[in-house]
Amino acid sequence: MKLFTVGPVEMFPETLAVSSMQLPYFRTNDFSEIMLENDRLIKKSVNACEEDRTIFLTASGSGAMEAAVINCFDKNDKVLIVNGGGFGTRFTQICEIHGVAYDEIVIPFGEKLSDMQLNAVEKRNSKYTGLLVNLHETSTGQLYDIKLLSDFCKKNKLFFVVDAISAYGADEVDFSKYGIDVLILSSQKALALAPGLSMVVLSRRMIEERIDVMSPKTFYFNFKDCLRNMDRGQTPFTPAVGIILQLRQRLQSINDNGGIQVICDQSRYIAKMFRKQVLSNGFMLPQYPMSNAMTPILFERGAKEMYNRLRCEYDMTVTPNGGELADKMLRIGHLGNVNWEGYKQLLKAMKTIKETS
């Protein structure tokens, strides 16, 4: 089965080789060194400074989203959430449960985030302390304008919390340039590792002004505890040892082969070629700016049939949508161990299915 998904994605043989090996015990200097190497390479890949810190959580990305909210904000805060789909809504649900007040910038499906919505927020004259955004809203494929959001946060002195789980390794994610305070990453998207490990990069400002002084009501996801342990390359609890080893292999390989930019360029190339072919074969694309991570294809109806027939007749899996878009959108991932040859096969199959449905 060939995966054209957003995560988990096709893994690389080198990663699979690592995952087949016996796991080591982890309270050792050797393992600490691997953790510190991962910290260094993650920060390098997003252009973070030495004084910024990475923590490693044994959780899927949503766990890291929740952990970030509860360690950085509390009931005295009011945050802004860019809500343009399922992942934006997830941030609102997390804030709701934890009693963090929020306002939403709702982006109706099909529309794009622009300075109009941000200007309207400024006119409200409400005092916000942070902005939470899923840089690539994976449920629709929209890539938000990070510079626009970054400028807005700087101007209004907001903590800038960026879930770049599906943007990292596909689109530009620059921690220092855009003044990011919390950057959330996860193992199963462009890193093409097994799911279950998430990374959170924290700015010095966030650590000093928030993490160090707050007392979040969480035992397992306490960032202060994580940071204290990371001083010596460790985690408070047993980490996802296997995925951490996969991560080191993958980060070293990316670093040795020109850096994260090379991975982004590959996705950009595939996305560009694929979209051109998709349009010339009579399929529809949305009008908003798209991430290189995936191509959302729009259907009047028939997305479900396309998904099922690709799986049953061609052994290919793309990413279906849920909810209202279930029969109207399919998402084709451009992450992991994929190449243009595979997309030519996929396009051929899609064309045949379209003509015979």
Ligand SMILES: *Cc1c(COP(=O)(O)O)cnc(C)c1O
């Ligand atoms: C995949 C993804 C997540 C994480 O989802 P999990 O199912 O918890 O792994 C979070 N945010 C975005 C934008 C994603 O694409």
